[in-house]
Amino acid sequence: MIIIEIKDLEKILLEQNFKLFYGFIKNLREEPTLEKKNEKLYLLRQLEEEVIMFTIAKAEAIESYYDHSKYFAAYVAIMVAFLLAFSKVVPSYVSFIVTAIILLGILYAAVIEKKRRVEAIYLKSLLNQINIDKKNKYNELEKKAAV
Numbered sequence: 001m002i003i004i005e006i007k008d009l010e011k012i013l014l015e016q017n018f019k020l021f022y023g024f025i026k027n028l029r030e031e032p033t034l035e036k037k038n039e040k041l042y043l044l045r046q047l048e049e050e051v052i053m054f055t056i057a058k059a060e061a062i063e064s065y066y067d068h069s070k071y072f073a074a075y076v077a078i079m080v081a082f083l084l085a086f087s088k089v090v091p092s093y094v095s096f097i098v099t100a101i102i103l104l105g106i107l108y109a110a111v112i113e114k115k116r117r118v119e120a121i122y123l124k125s126l127l128n129q130i131n132i133d134k135k136n137k138y139n140e141l142e143k144k145a146a147v
Helices: 006-014 018-030 034-045 049-065 068-087 092-146
Strands: none
Touching: 006 018, 006 034, 006 049, 018 034, 018 092, 034 092, 049 092, 068 092
């Protein structure tokens, strides 16, 4: 039994409400049974090509936004500079502790946000596979029609 309509799903996927979007992906990935996952997968397969395209783009934007690995070197450089500058004003152990606390906060935020990135990658992967399947079916139909 599908509890969400296709129009509701399109609204969740296309509108700017990130909380609903993220919640849908998380629920899809964490569904306890294969039957429930298949129901949601069936719904995703019913989406129009344009909706899939925009949703993939949204997932890629989220993936990029929450990819902190590209900033890690900059975080470290800033922290080293901060540590060196701050150690001239206060004892070095104090500057080290303050710098470590700031760095731990940044790393904690990156770990928390990585979950959102993983969810976006999961949905993007599913939608890409659905696109491939749809194109393959379309090509098969064209071949049959040509015969």
